[in-house]
Amino acid sequence: MGVVIGKGSIKKLKSFVDELSPYKTAIITNTTLEKLWLGKILEQVSATPIVIPDGEEFKSLETARQIWKELLEIGFTRKSLIIGLGGGVVTDLAAFVASTFMRGTYLGLIPTTLLAQVDAAIGGKTGINFEGKNIIGTFYLPEFVITDPETLKTLPEVEILNGLGEVVKYGILDSGVYRKLKFFRGIDEGLIGECVNVKLRIVEKDMRERGRRRILNLGHTVGHAMEKVSGYRIKHGFAVSIGLMASALIAEKINGFDSGKVEELLDRFNLPKKHSFEPKELLKVMKMDKKAWYGRLVFVLPEDIGKVAVREVDEKTVSTVLEAMRDDSGHN
Ligand SMILES: NC(=O)c1ccc[n+]([C@@H]2O[C@H](COP(=O)([O-])OP(=O)(O)OC[C@H]3O[C@@H](n4cnc5c(N)ncnc54)[C@H](O)[C@@H]3O)[C@@H](O)[C@H]2O)c1
Numbered sequence: 577m578g579v580v581i582g583k584g585s586i587k588k589l590k591s592f593v594d595e596l597s598p599y600k601t602a603i604i605t606n607t608t609l610e611k612l613w614l615g616k617i618l619e620q621v622s623a624t625p626i627v628i629p630d631g632e633e634f635k636s637l638e639t640a641r642q643i644w645k646e647l648l649e650i651g652f653t654r655k656s657l658i659i660g661l662g663g664g665v666v667t668d669l670a671a672f673v674a675s676t677f678m679r680g681t682y683l684g685l686i687p688t689t690l691l692a693q694v695d696a697a698i699g700g701k702t703g704i705n706f707e708g709k710n711i712i713g714t715f716y717l718p719e720f721v722i723t724d725p726e727t728l729k730t731l732p733e734v735e736i737l738n739g740l741g742e743v744v745k746y747g748i749l750d751s752g753v754y755r756k757l758k759f760f761r762g763i764d765e766g767l768i769g770e771c772v773n774v775k776l777r778i779v780e781k782d783m784r785e786r787g788r789r790r791i792l793n794l795g796h797t798v799g800h801a802m803e804k805v806s807g808y809r810i811k812h813g814f815a816v817s818i819g820l821m822a823s824a825l826i827a828e829k830i831n832g833f834d835s836g837k838v839e840e841l842l843d844r845f846n847l848p849k850k851h852s853f854e855p856k857e858l859l860k861v862m863k864m865d866k867k868a869w870y871g872r873l874v875f876v877l878p879e880d881i882g883k884v885a886v887r888e889v890d891e892k893t894v895s896t897v898l899e900a901m902r903d904d905s906g907h908n
């Protein structure tokens with residue numbers, strides 16, 4: 577998987593496509609990106625745009641089905657190329673479609689949110705939501721990922737914040753990113769590249785998540801449950817941010833971790849730490865989590881900055897922490 581990160585790198589698309597020389601090319605994107613960035617792509621390559629509605633609720637089997645049908649109609653083959661242009665919703669879905677259509681077409685990704693640039697477009701996890709978050713999916717690597725920080729210029733501020741939820745996750749997993757965040761001077765290629773490298777180093781050794789890769793799920797046991805319970809109204813990065821706080825507080829009870837280190841990072845970026853969900857409902861959904869062992873709750877817990885462990889946690893500890901984090905004053 578070739579990942580290029582750099583200002584103006586979107587202009588390199590033509591050379592990647594020429595090298596693959598696909599029979600046909602389709603660009604999966606959404607209605608927002610269609611207006612903002614699709615033109616830049618179509619200037620370089622001849623391709624069929626497939627435009628889906630904007631929103632997490634469209635990361636679904638129904639959308640995948642419609643795209644599979646459209647690909648058949650345009651005579652797509654497995655020697656054809658799907659390009660996913662957008663945030664994590666588009667890249668997860670486009671990658672899922674590419675991995676399943678005729679058992680796999682070529683795939684290229686152009687992530688356009690901070691969250692997709694540091695995380696979703698990297699590492700080969702594809703997926704759709706089905707009854708729960710990312711319940712159906714595959715592992716499938718793209719031929720190329722083009723990350724152009726220029727695309728973030730059109731991204732609303734709230735989506736930058738949303739992406740910072742996953743960036744803070746890397747800050748807990750890796751002391752290099754932690755230091756960078758302590759002296760944060762803005763989003764740049766350096767910070768994006770550092771997060772990508774942390775992820776690639778983990779994925780390279782455990783692409784199919786048999787072991788170590790599970791640590792990339794830090795903050796997601798609670799985060800994914802909140803997304804599902806909210807009907808996907810809470811953004812992924814914000815759900816992860818609250819989930820990071822939950823993991824830190826659980827860790828404090830279990831191994832004496834100083835949760836203030838996580839709280840301080842979240843406060844620095846004004847990321848959410850509280851929630852207004854019913855803990856019982858969250859617990860029910862958490863048992864469907866992919867990390868769960870036979871219905872028992874499993875968390876990635878920090879032990880220190882740069883050191884985490886995957887542990888089973890008893891229901892009472894989780895519900896006490898979730899109750900303490902509750903704030904029904906309106907946000908979420
Ligand atoms: N596969 C993985 O490893 C992985 C990792 C992390 C997250 N994810 C998934 O990613 C998804 C969240 O991704 P997201 O936060 O990017 O959400 P998103 O894809 O919904 O994008 C957020 C919003 O930003 C808009 N947008 C995107 N790029 C833009 C741009 N350049 N200018 C203006 N608007 C733009 C989108 O249209 C959307 O409204 C979730 O489904 C999550 O599960 C996957």
Ligand SMILES: O=C(O)C(=O)C[C@@H](O)[C@H](O)[C@H](O)COP(=O)(O)O
Binds near residue numbers: 710785789
């Ligand atoms: O790449 C991974 O591995 C991750 O866990 C990254 C997460 O940020 C991402 O949200 C991922 O999609 C979660 O995967 P899931 O298998 O728990 O659904």
Ligand SMILES: [Zn+2]
Binds near residue numbers: 695812816
């Ligand atoms: Zn995530």
